Amino acid sequence: VQAVFRSNLSHLLELMGSGKESLIFMKKRTKRFTAQWALAAQRLAQKLGGVRRDQKQILVHIGFLTEESGDVFSPRVLKGGPLGEMVQWADILAALYVLGHGLRITVSLKELQSNLGVPPGRGNCPLTMPLPFDLIYTDYHGLQQMKQHMGLSFRKYRCRIRVIDTFGTEPAYNHEEYATLHGYRTNWGYWNLNPKQFMTMFPHTPDNSFMGFVSEELNETEKQLIKDGKASKMAVVYGKEANIWKLQGKEKFLSILNKYMEIHGTVYYESQRPPEVPAFVKNHGLLPQPEFQQLLRKAKLFIGFGFPYEGPAPLEAIANGCVFLQSRFSPPHSSLNHEFFRGKPTSREVFSQHPYAENFIGKPHVWTVDYNNSEEFEAAIQAIMTTQVDPYLPYEYTCEGMLERIHAYIQHQDFCAAPGPAPPGTRAPQSPFILAPNATHLEWARNASLAPGAWPPAHSLRAWLAAAGRACTDACLDHGLICEPSFFPFLNSQDAFQKLQVPCDGIESEMNHLYPAFAQPGQECFLQKEPLLFSCAGSSTKYRRLCPCRDFRKGQVALCQDCL
Numbered sequence: 001v002q003a004v005f006r007s008n009l010s011h012l013l014e015l016m017g018s019g020k021e022s023l024i025f026m027k028k029r030t031k032r033f034t035a036q037w038a039l040a041a042q043r044l045a046q047k048l049g050g051v052r053r054d055q056k057q058i059l060v061h062i063g064f065l066t067e068e069s070g071d072v073f074s075p076r077v078l079k080g081g082p083l084g085e086m087v088q089w090a091d092i093l094a095a096l097y098v099l100g101h102g103l104r105i106t107v108s109l110k111e112l113q114s115n116l117g118v119p120p121g122r123g124n125c126p127l128t129m130p131l132p133f134d135l136i137y138t139d140y141h142g143l144q145q146m147k148q149h150m151g152l153s154f155r156k157y158r159c160r161i162r163v164i165d166t167f168g169t170e171p172a173y174n175h176e177e178y179a180t181l182h183g184y185r186t187n188w189g190y191w192n193l194n195p196k197q198f199m200t201m202f203p204h205t206p207d208n209s210f211m212g213f214v215s216e217e218l219n220e221t222e223k224q225l226i227k228d229g230k231a232s233k234m235a236v237v238y239g240k241e242a243n244i245w246k247l248q249g250k251e252k253f254l255s256i257l258n259k260y261m262e263i264h265g266t267v268y269y270e271s272q273r274p275p276e277v278p279a280f281v282k283n284h285g286l287l288p289q290p291e292f293q294q295l296l297r298k299a300k301l302f303i304g305f306g307f308p309y310e311g312p313a314p315l316e317a318i319a320n321g322c323v324f325l326q327s328r329f330s331p332p333h334s335s336l337n338h339e340f341f342r343g344k345p346t347s348r349e350v351f352s353q354h355p356y357a358e359n360f361i362g363k364p365h366v367w368t369v370d371y372n373n374s375e376e377f378e379a380a381i382q383a384i385m386t387t388q389v390d391p392y393l394p395y396e397y398t399c400e401g402m403l404e405r406i407h408a409y410i411q412h413q414d415f416c417a418a419p420g421p422a423p424p425g426t427r428a429p430q431s432p433f434i435l436a437p438n439a440t441h442l443e444w445a446r447n448a449s450l451a452p453g454a455w456p457p458a459h460s461l462r463a464w465l466a467a468a469g470r471a472c473t474d475a476c477l478d479h480g481l482i483c484e485p486s487f488f489p490f491l492n493s494q495d496a497f498q499k500l501q502v503p504c505d506g507i508e509s510e511m512n513h514l515y516p517a518f519a520q521p522g523q524e525c526f527l528q529k530e531p532l533l534f535s536c537a538g539s540s541t542k543y544r545r546l547c548p549c550r551d552f553r554k555g556q557v558a559l560c561q562d563c564l
């Protein structure tokens with residue numbers, strides 16, 4: 001069956017059910033975005049032309065909203081608790097629905113069981129039963145519940161699951177045996193899924209798929225209106241919970257900011273003003289999303305105090321013409337030194353409150369400065385006050401961008417198919433690689449045979465030998481490219497090292513998330529023995545990693561040029 005774009009979301013709103021505060025928040029958001037989704041669908045339909053899109057039957061099980069996992073978020077929706085997850089789930093539902101797929105939504109274990117066809121009273125069905133869904137979107141909580149209640153079907157159908165995972169799961173933490181042996185064991189990892197089955201809120205590591213969410217897109221008239229209506233001396237503080245104001249040393253930079261601007265906050269409070277928030281701050285309390293947007297439209301500056309990490313709000317602020325000012329973290333925050341990241345299955349080092357804003361947007365919209373350096377901070381405020389900025393939203397965060405990306409994933413990502421490329425170590429009869437004219441990297445020969453249906457298409461592969469200590473994530477970015485883990489199998493051969501003229505004294509195949517790589521002491525080349533451990537993330541000064549990179553579409557880092 002062909003999928004047909006939908007522009008009327010009222011049936012989706014019914015499917016979303018009711019009752020919980022979290023669902024109410026999500027439905028309001030979906031309603032508010034209806035016109036934007038419809039327009040985006042129209043544009044994408046035009047862009048794709050007559051391309052065939054298969055309609056999938058999709059189950060969305062939002063595990064963190066189930067009573068069985070404690071549902072800690074719903075009671076906090078009106079109290080300044082995290083809303084980012086709900087923003088993202090609302091947008092995922094809308095995108096899947098607008099793309100025209102068959103949708104079921106569950107937010108309790110009971111509904112999950114009945115949709116999976118688990119017979120009543122049989123908590124754990126030992127038989128494999130046919131699964132009526134092509135795809136299941138869930139989160140770590142939901143994954144656990146499915147494992148417990150699907151019996152053998154879980155093993156059989158796990159390749160159909162997609163895990164919405166805000167901060168990402170790196171391959172080293174995902175592989176159970178490897179994680180256990182090498183100290184990568186966390187509260188979350190070790191599911192042995194294909195790392196691309198984890199879908200993140202921002203493009204953290206390309207080992208996972210970037211799912212994202214959307215922010216409001218303005219037309220030219222609205223942009224002009226906003227620019228004309230800006231109060232140049234108005235700042236809004238990022239953060240809904242009072243404890244972000246407990247930051248050490250904030251008095252200093254707050255008093256500097258207060259010299260130049262009127263400071264507004266949207267900190268939740270019950271009856272009286274939260275004591276953490278200084279008297280000179282105009283606190284509006286937690287605002288409904290549309291009113292929060294209105295506040296951003298007036299403000300010149302949106303300022304972060306270092307927490308929360310990587311939420312939607314800074315993108316909304318920038319989309320509404322604010323400058324986002326945030327602190328640089330030195331040393332960077334990570335699971336090794338910060339409570340928030342402890343136990344999360346990632347080795348990522350976070351160099352500012354919102355790395356995406358810093359690295360993908362940057363000046364003039366985003367300023368990342370050292371808050372402990374009063375001169376630097378004050379100079380930034382002064383510069384910001386005299387800079388004119390246009391509202392800006394990266395394409396990948398528009399409704400069209402999200403639809404385009406999810407469309408591509410649904411039509412092309414297949415983790416159930418038997419692994420394609422030859423096993424590591426075996427040599428292709430004819431090398432598919434050519435050494436680039438300047439001898440710096442490998443390219444995929446245009447006439448080399450492609451694995452049929454391989455996606456992304458192999459001809460976008462560019463392979464580099466990274467410097468010692470450099471992760472493939474960064475090595476590819478250094479060349480204006482992005483690491484593409486699905487190309488690792490093509491590279492994992494003696495042939496690739498040979499073509500790159502790497503002087504391997506010996507060659508061995510082992511389990512190590514940094515392989516394939518060249519170890520300088522000993523001049524040894526190492527191949528990857530375990531395909532699940534192919535990883536863009538990760539580095540060691542011992543190794544020069546062999547890195548598969550690819551190009552990407554402007555404003556849509558998840559997709560290569562020829563990926564649509």
Ligand code: UDP
Pocket residue numbers: 081082083084085087239240266285286287288289292308310311312313314316
């Ligand atoms: N938000 C809101 N009212 C406010 C402040 C923020 O509704 O007073 C919304 C905002 O529009 C954003 C969402 O809260 O979409 C989540 O924002 P944040 O970046 O703070 O992420 P979180 O930490 O909540 O996940």
